[in-house]
Amino acid sequence: MTLLAAAVVVHDRAAGRVLLLERGPAAKFGQGLWDLPTGKSEPGEPVTRTAVRELWEETGLTVAPEDLSLAHVVHGPWGVEAPNGYLVVVFEAHRWRGEPCNREPDKHAAVRWVSTGELPGTMVPSSGAALRRCLAEGPGVWLAGRWSQPPAAGQDTPRPR
Numbered sequence: 001m002t003l004l005a006a007a008v009v010v011h012d013r014a015a016g017r018v019l020l021l022e023r024g025p026a027a028k029f030g031q032g033l034w035d036l037p038t039g040k041s042e043p044g045e046p047v048t049r050t051a052v053r054e055l056w057e058e059t060g061l062t063v064a065p066e067d068l069s070l071a072h073v074v075h076g077p078w079g080v081e082a083p084n085g086y087l088v089v090v091f092e093a094h095r096w097r098g099e100p101c102n103r104e105p106d107k108h109a110a111v112r113w114v115s116t117g118e119l120p121g122t123m124v125p126s127s128g129a130a131l132r133r134c135l136a137e138g139p140g141v142w143l144a145g146r147w148s149q150p151p152a153a154g155q156d157t158p159r160p161r
Contacts, residue, residue: 003086006051007038007127009071009134010061010093010100016117018131019100021058022110023124034114035124036131038088047089055093058104059111062097069093071138072130090130 010019021037023030039054041047048065055061072090102111114120116135123131 003084004041004047004050005038005086005088006041006047006054007036007074007088007090007130008051008055008063008068008093009036009090009131010055010059010063010096011116011135012113013094015113017113017115018119018135019059019061020112020114020120020123021102021108022112024105024107024109027107030124032109033122033124034120034128036090036127038127048091051089051091055096056103058102058108059100060098060103061100063093063095067093067095071134074126074130076126088126088130090127090134092134 012018019037020034023033023035025031037055037058039050039057041050045053048068051068052063052065055063068091070089071092074086074088074090076086100111100113102108119128119131
């Protein structure tokens with residue numbers, strides 16, 4: 001079965017920043033890389049509920065499901081705990097409540113606001129591609145099995161055929 005997950009781009013447009021997590025040494029993958037708040041859906045859980053839950057669990061921020069908009073979809077043929085592939089629905093939120101904090105220090109080394117003009121080069125590839133596409137062009141799709149690698153910062157994003 002394909003693993004379903006959700007991620008959230010918390011985008012503070014007024015300040016020109018997004019919220020990122022640095023994956024810690026005990027993370028299941030991507031140790032030391034920056035990532036979006038992301039997590040797996042529970043069986044039968046709507047993906048919007050997954051996004052709300054994971055954002056709260058990882059950062060302490062609360063967002064209403066109606067304040068989420070589709071930003072990107074990522075598909076991969078395999079992944080950690082996803083031998084049959086994964087599908088990540090990436091949402092963007094411009095409204096939230098609370099101040100971000102690291103609620104999972106066993107998984108994340110840091111939770112921090114980052115300028116949209118100075119995104120780290122060391123991001124989980126699919127999250128970095130989704131974030132750059134979201135900020136530059138709006139909703140899109142990244143098919144990990146089709147493109148050999150996500151675009152590097154500053155490069156044009158390939159268009160799906």
